[in-house]
Amino acid sequence: MPSPKRATTRSALDGRSLRADAQRNRRRILEAAETVFAAKGRDASTEEIAQKAGVGIGTVFRHFPTKEALLQAIIGKVATGLAEDIERLLQGDPATAFFTFFTRMVEQSTEKKTVVDLLAEAGIDITVAKPVHALRQGIEDLLANAQRAGTIRADVRAPEVMALLIGVCQASLHTSWEPDLQDRTLAVVFDGLRPR
Amino acid sequence: MPSPKRATTRSALDGRSLRADAQRNRRRILEAAETVFAAKGRDASTEEIAQKAGVGIGTVFRHFPTKEALLQAIIGKVATGLAEDIERLLQGDPATAFFTFFTRMVEQSTEKKTVVDLLAEAGIDITVAKPVHALRQGIEDLLANAQRAGTIRADVRAPEVMALLIGVCQASLHTSWEPDLQDRTLAVVFDGLRPR
DNA sequence: CAAGAATCGGAGTCTATACTCACCTTTTAG
DNA sequence: CTAAAAGGTGAGTATAGACTCCGATTCTTG
Numbered sequence: 001m002p003s004p005k006r007a008t009t010r011s012a013l014d015g016r017s018l019r020a021d022a023q024r025n026r027r028r029i030l031e032a033a034e035t036v037f038a039a040k041g042r043d044a045s046t047e048e049i050a051q052k053a054g055v056g057i058g059t060v061f062r063h064f065p066t067k068e069a070l071l072q073a074i075i076g077k078v079a080t081g082l083a084e085d086i087e088r089l090l091q092g093d094p095a096t097a098f099f100t101f102f103t104r105m106v107e108q109s110t111e112k113k114t115v116v117d118l119l120a121e122a123g124i125d126i127t128v129a130k131p132v133h134a135l136r137q138g139i140e141d142l143l144a145n146a147q148r149a150g151t152i153r154a155d156v157r158a159p160e161v162m163a164l165l166i167g168v169c170q171a172s173l174h175t176s177w178e179p180d181l182q183d184r185t186l187a188v189v190f191d192g193l194r195p196r
Numbered sequence: 197m198p199s200p201k202r203a204t205t206r207s208a209l210d211g212r213s214l215r216a217d218a219q220r221n222r223r224r225i226l227e228a229a230e231t232v233f234a235a236k237g238r239d240a241s242t243e244e245i246a247q248k249a250g251v252g253i254g255t256v257f258r259h260f261p262t263k264e265a266l267l268q269a270i271i272g273k274v275a276t277g278l279a280e281d282i283e284r285l286l287q288g289d290p291a292t293a294f295f296t297f298f299t300r301m302v303e304q305s306t307e308k309k310t311v312v313d314l315l316a317e318a319g320i321d322i323t324v325a326k327p328v329h330a331l332r333q334g335i336e337d338l339l340a341n342a343q344r345a346g347t348i349r350a351d352v353r354a355p356e357v358m359a360l361l362i363g364v365c366q367a368s369l370h371t372s373w374e375p376d377l378q379d380r381t382l383a384v385v386f387d388g389l390r391p392r
Numbered sequence: 393c394a395a396g397a398a399t400c401g402g403a404g405t406c407t408a409t410a411c412t413c414a415c416c417t418t419t420t421a422g
Numbered sequence: 423c424t425a426a427a428a429g430g431t432g433a434g435t436a437t438a439g440a441c442t443c444c445g446a447t448t449c450t451t452g
Contacts, residue, residue: 019419019428045409056431061411120370160381163371167363167381170370174316175359185356185363192388215398215449241439252401257441 026063028053033074034114041113042071072129075118079131082118086138094145098152101142102165103186109169110182116173119166139165153195164189222259224249229270230310237309238267268325271314275327278314282334290341294348297338298361299382305365306378312369315362335361349391360385 018026032053036044046067050057064070085104089097109115122132136158143161146152168185175181214222228249232240242263246253260266281300285293305311318328332354339357342348364381371377 021418022429025430046411047409057410058412058431059429062429065411067410156384157380159371159374159377160384163364163367163377163381164384166370167365167367168359169363170366171359171363174362174366175355178355181355181359184353185359188352188356188360188388189385190388191392192384192386196387196392217448218399221400242441243439246401253440254401254442255399258399261441263440 022063025053025055025059029055029060029063029070030073030077033070034077037071037074037117038112038114042117046070071117074114075121076129076131078112078114078118079122079135082115083131083134083138086135086142090138090141090145093149095149095151098142098146099190101139102190105165106168106172106182106186110172110177113173116166116169119162119169122162136162150195152193156193161193218259221249221251221255225251225256225259225266226269226273229266230273233267233270233310233313234308238313242266267313270310271317272325272327274308274310274314275318275331278311279327279330279334282331282338286334286337286341289345291345291347294338294342295386297335298386301361302364302368302378302382306368306373309369312362312365315358315365318358332358346391348389352389357389 029049033049036049036052040048046060047057049070050060053060060070064073082105086101089101105115105119109119118132118135122136139161140158143152143156143158147154147156168189171185172182225245229245232245232248236244242256243253245266246256249256256266260269278301282297285297301311301315305315314328314331318332335357336354339348339352339354343350343352364385367381368378
């Protein structure tokens with residue numbers, strides 16, 4: 001029985017540090033996945049992502065045990081980005097912040113199918129991770145502020161706002177938007193949200 | 197070369213008449229498909245439909261050359277049903293008919309994923325078949341009537357109504373509706389549609 | 393009732409894709 | 423510089439589901 005010539009490398013267990021190239025590949029995979037999932041939705045093939053990232057499929061599965069895990073990672077990333085957007089908006093005018101955010105989301109969802117998936121999960125909630133929860137919380141803050149500012153009726157609650165947000169985003173994937181159809185649709189929803 | 201002992205059976209070419217059992221099977225397939233697609237959406241497997249219909253897979257493909265063709269048949273069927281509903285509603289009070297229809301659609305979409313697919317197609321339109329076109333037309337009639345009756349703003353047009361309808365129906369598939377969330381969501385949309 | 397046409401049926405083919413594995417390459421500690 | 427550990431790779435496996443094919447079965451007509 002050969003005695004171990006050297007002790008365990010790296011910072012023992014749990015530690016984060018990955019090998020230099022592994023870190024680079026991980027980043028590339030995440031970037032590629034974000035692009036591909038955004039364009040083709042959750043049905044995009046793992047192979048396409050691997051190719052776009054310039055790595056073998058095996059590498060993708062080494063970093064993410066499952067395609068679903070990769071998707072979740074991306075969703076978390078997107079959620080975090082949106083939560084930061086909200087953070088910024090919360091600094092500004094409470095009367096308009098909510099509407100600005102809602103509008104941006106709908107605009108984005110046209111090109112980023114990931115956003116829609118994200119919202120769907122945020123709607124169902126349950127085992128959702130922190131980033132998604134933070135997003136939810138942010139939306140609730142925007143809503144509360146707008147209600148305090150009097151630009152949204154007091155009797156509207158977060159769940160229906162989520163439903164409307166999901167709805168309009170989903171619809172934008174299925175309708176062939178003529179230039180301002182999106183705006184007119186939002187106008188109706190916004191009018192429904194304002195106090196009479 | 198043996199001369200044909202008997203002339204072509206049945207009414208020559210094109211004719212409709214199928215063999216008795218074939219007709220029965222066709223009906224069974226359509227019924228099964230309607231149920232299964234309603235429950236599982238367009239991803240339901242052909243095999244499941246065949247089984248529920250009590251026939252072999254081969255039989256399904258004899259009647260419908262493609263899974264997609266079968267789906268289209270069902271969508272047409274559902275569209276026809278809805279168009280008839282509308283026909284009935286058009287007889288009643290124009291002030292409320294539109295809202296009644298909208299509400300029904302959303303309620304149905306929870307259990308019938310086919311309805312959502314149907315609407316998505318009706319939204320995109322292009323090569324859509326007659327039944328779907330009839331449905332679209334019906335919705336436009338309901339809208340026009342309601343506008344004449346003054347229960348819907350005159351500046352709202354059909355496309356955004358379709359978008360909203362698609363949106364709320366889609367959302368109902370993704371949110372875990374608490375009892376009256378659906379109603380509160382609809383309330384907001386309806387308020388946006390009414391004249392101020 | 394019998395011939396033959398129309399249908400049925402379901403094993404088998406084909407394709408797409410997630411995921412594994414045995415072997416090779418790169419990194420890194422010492 | 424070197425060996426061991428970490429990581430990379432992509433052919434290969436497994437599975438699922440659409441669609442085909444042809445012998446077996448059932449209906450129809452005379």
